[in-house]
Amino acid sequence: MAEAVSESGRSRRRGRGGTEARSGVPGQNPHLEVPFITRGIPTYDLASEESLVRIEAGADRILAEIGIEFRDDPETVQLFRAAGGEVTALTGESWNIRFAPGMIREILRTAPARFTQYARNPARSVEIGGDAVVFAPSYGSPFVMDLDRGRRYGTIEDFRNFIKLGQSSPWLHHSGGTICEPTDVPVNKRHLDMVLSHILYSDRAFLGSITAPERAEDSIEMCRILFGADFVAENCVIMGNFNTTSPLVLDGVTTRGIRAYAAAGQGSIHLPFLLGGAVSPLTIAGSVAQCLAESMVSCALTQLVRPGAPAILASFLSSMSLRSGSPTFGTPEPALGSLVMGQLARRLNMPLRCAGNFSTSKLPDAQAMQQSMMSMMSAVQSGANYVLHSAGFLDGLLSMSYEKFMLDTDLCGALHSYLRGVEVSDDTLGFEALAEKGPGAHLFGTAHTLRHYKTAYYDSALDDNQPWETWDEQGGIDAASRANTRWKSTLAAYEPPAIDQAISTALHEFVARKKAATPDAWY
Incomplete structure (x- = not known):
């Protein structure tokens, strides 16, 4: 563990690709870069x-x-x-x-209200719970898409590309888990490649496999190789994201996986995936009550296995088109449900995962961002501590979009600034800015403006704020096209974070040994 941390720490500047690779413009918003957000605004308490x-x-x-x-x-x-x-x-x-x-x-009284998930780069460990907010990429899509090649099944190359894009963004804090399904790798072995990819291509915290108990055990064992068995025995270094089978069912694959993570002292997220009118009442109050019941029981299993094991209460509330039966995402009613779940989590004194940049749009367009904003704002206003699906979610979670990933991470950057709140001091009240030149004079050259101009406002890496004539002369490029250019340049600039060679070798040998021990299975 000590050698791996030392290597990661020494290579931090190189591994993260430098400021330009991270955010697209030299020196852009460095004051907002943090390993996780500390909330500076109050939560919104909707329900009485x-x-x-x-x-x-x-x-x-x-x-x-x-x-x-x-x-x-x-x-x-x-x-x-x-x-x-x-x-x-x-x-x-x-x-x-x-x-x-x-x-x-x-x-649930023994469940921690806040805990640390350690990353192999100690500077990137995250706090989950309390006033901490952690953004992670989207999760679980079988398809990927971009403007060049359209929609297609995800591959391990796509999976690694999204890890690299996440690692390159200062606005995400966590590497996530199954960012997309690598369908070109056998089902019973892809978890090994996914966990190894998170370890090699990111130095952030990540999620492990949950699709079978033995895959959960493999994920934890790989962390023992990375961090050292003694460190893993005493600290949370990996989490699993578990779904109940709604309505009101927990299957054995899920519960055995939960028990595996809890027995090892590792974290777990407990998520009912509720589609109103299909697997939960279509009324939001009913869906929230069912969500609370299912998630609490799933979380409680961790405490029966190992009191004090980290557990995250969670909700994934979605509506549906009652005319067609199709799921809908980014709609207002589930957003309200997320606000209420935040209140309920605080009453239980437990961390919360909910909402994210949800959308049913098939393109990274106005619909995509309008729906995403509705959903994501409910997450940050509710007090969510871990926000999965913060980047890339498109097509009702069926597709990970390269362009949407870049648009979403830019929005996450803006939310860093939003969540800081408003500082009120003699300096920020800006009296001297007005007094320096007096009435009728602009403030561009005042000492106050020059002191604050780099940090006063969030500076988007993707927005085009030029006059219409300039934008038109430069080709009239829209946001999706700008995002297309940005993800390509970001991947081109990416450099992997260094890792101790002995640990890398041990991980590769573990993966090779596990793969050789069983035939490929594709279903």
Whole structure:
């Protein structure tokens, strides 16, 4: 661990590609670059105390009267039985468990309100919880797209490209997980290539595999090689992003994966993917109550395995077109639900993951950014601590877009400034700026302006703020085309962060050994 950290620290300037590679313009917004955001604005508390109590009571009623179905994992069922859950055997390897009101909240008392996920570059470790905000790329798309080649299945090259783009952006804090599915790698082995790619091409914290318990164990073991087994035993260095099977089901693949991460003291995110009218009530209050119930139970499993294991309450609320049955993203009602989830998470004293730059648009266009802004603002206003899907989300999460990735990271940069809030001091009140020249004189050359002009406003790397005539003379290039140029130049300038050669060799040998031990499986 010490050697890897030392190598990473020595190479930090080279590995991050320099200021120009990071943000496109020399010296642009350096005052905003942080390993994670510390919130400087208050959260928006939408729901009244009475409404919050009713939602919590609704979640308790779901758990007490309907319960959660558990499948194919008797060990998890026994853990909840021992904790006081009322277990009823169903057909086959499935059980319904009901929970008395307050039981799950009591179990969650040992979950940390805030924790650190360590990165191999210590300067890039992130805090999750409290007033900390962490942005991570989008997750899980089978397709990728760009303006040159259109929509296609993702490959391991695309996967690595998105890691490199994320590493090159000062506005993301976390490398994410399955940024896109590398469909050219066998299903049972791609987790090895994905985790290795995060380690080699980024020095940030990242997510591991969750698609099978043994893949979760492989992800954790690779971190033991990277950080050292003793360090991993005492610290969170990797997290898994787990979905419930809504409505009200936790399957054995999920629960065994949760137990693997928790037993190793690693973090986990617990996410119901709720489509209103399909797998949850179409009313937002009902969806929020169900989300709270499912996520709490999933989080509680970590505490039964290892009290104090890091766990993140989460929500993925989405609406649907009731005329066609198609999912819709970036709509106002789920945004309101995210605000309420923020309040509920604070009442549980747990970190929250919710929302992101969501869109159903098929292109990086006005619809994409309008929907993304609606959703992303709900995340930052709700008090979300970990915002997955912060960059690249297009096509209802089916596609990762290179251009949308660049547009979204630029928006994340603006949110760095927004979340800092407003500083009020004698200096920022700017009396001297007005007094220096008096009424009727412009302030361009005043001492106050010259002192603050580099840091007063967020300077976008993608916006075109020139006069119309100048823009037209230069070809009338739109935002998507500018983003197309930017992702290409960013990849061309990318340099990988250094890693200790012995650790790299050990990781490659581990991956080769695991791949050789089993035949390829493509489904």
